[in-house]
Amino acid sequence: MIDPITAFALAANIVQFIEVGYKATNLLHQLWTESKTDENLEVETAIKDLQDVCTKLTSPPQSSASLSEDDTKLRTIAQSCQKLSTELEGVLKKLVVTSKAHDFKRRVEVMQKALRSMLEAKKITDLTQRLATMREQLAIRMMYILT
Secondary structure, X not given: OOOHHHHHHHHHHHHHHHHHHHHHHHHHHHHHHHOOOHHHHHHHHHHHHHHHHHHHHHOOOOOOOOOOHHHHHHHXXXXXXXXXXXXXXXXXXXXXXXXXXXXXXXXXXXXXXXXXXXXXXXXXXXXXXXXXXXXXXXXXXXXXXXX
């Protein structure tokens, strides 16, 4: 006879196995049909927008006047954002399926990218959170300068 705690633990393991299988299946399907996940596409779009802003903020000033201390801090934050977004962009580019033909090679690549996506998920989440923090800091500094 199985005691209730053991039965509950077994049921929890089965549910966890089903959840992981479901996520993996969704990931494989998205990679097969679209070559990248919706989540990665959204992050890439946000990165490109942030990089545009940071590029404008780090470009040399129009006039020959030296930058104020606040402007210098803003540029430093923008440079950090650019560096972090470039790193995240590099990680995401490694997760895109490049094979176009629907053959064995594409199937293998989709499986490899899905596995890599699952392994890199924590790194992507960490980089995304760090970038969000930097973006907030950038906004705070810009608001401070405007007041």
